[in-house]
Amino acid sequence: TAPAILFLLIPLVLGLVALLGWMMLEPWLRKRPEPRPPVVQVPETGLTxxxxxxxxxxxxTLDHSRLDRIALAHGAAFARAHDARLLLLHVEEGVTSQIYGELAETAEVQAGRAYFAALAQSVRASGIETELAVLHATRTSAAIINFVRREAPDLLIMGAHGHTGLQDLMFGATINEVRHAVGIPVLIVRE
Known part of the structure; x- marks a missing residue:
């Protein structure tokens, strides 16, 4: 019986080795087509x-960080160029805000209100029509998405902290979730 097993086993092993060799070499042996340059169609009337x-x-969107000033600077520049109105949004997601919502009154919430009101006032003082909204929610991304759907802005500007990979899993990926859910252009600014 041993020669019979070898008689079956040797061709099987050789076949598997040949198959593995083919799988490893086939991508390099396959003829690759020459890449074609992309076709760009310019309107007949030209780019102008x-x-x-x-x-x-x-x-x-504001998050009470140093990115607020950068995002606001971009927002103000767009607002001036387009004679647009700025909508400033902060989502309060502290435990107290999650439980009590708009009734939350902690020193942190009060300081945040004063900070955002001062930012809004400084933008108004520069001649830009500005509205401020502070929402209380358990998920920042969901609150921003709902606000966009309700208020229908034409452009969303968000500050990015530069989290990648594992940091996004630990600290959240608000921007990624928001940009996939809203149907408007999203400008992401960084330091």
Whole structure:
């Protein structure tokens, strides 16, 4: 019986080795087609006829960090260029805010209100029409998405902290979730 097993086993092993060899070499043996340059169609009237978007309502999300000033600077520049209104949004997600919502009154919430009111006032003082909204929610991304759907801004500007990979899993990936859910352009700014 031993020669019979070898008689079956040797061809089986050789076949598997040949199959493995083919699988490893086949990608290099396959002829690859020559890459074709992309075809770009320019309108007959030329690029000067393309009208850019007109932003009337620009939403800037704020998170009480140093990125607020950067996001606001971009928002103000767009608002001036388009004679647009700025909507400033902060989502309060502390434990007290999650439980009591708009009734939350902690020193942190009060300090946040004062900070955001001062930011809004400084933007108004520069001649830009500005609205401020502070929401209380358990999930920042869901609150931003709902706000965008309700208020219908033309552009969303968000500050990014530069988290990648594992940090996104630990600290959340608000921007990623929001940008996939809203149907408007999203400008992500960093330091």
């Amino acid at each position: 006829a393309l009208d850019g978007p007109k932003y009337r309502r620009i939403l800037v």
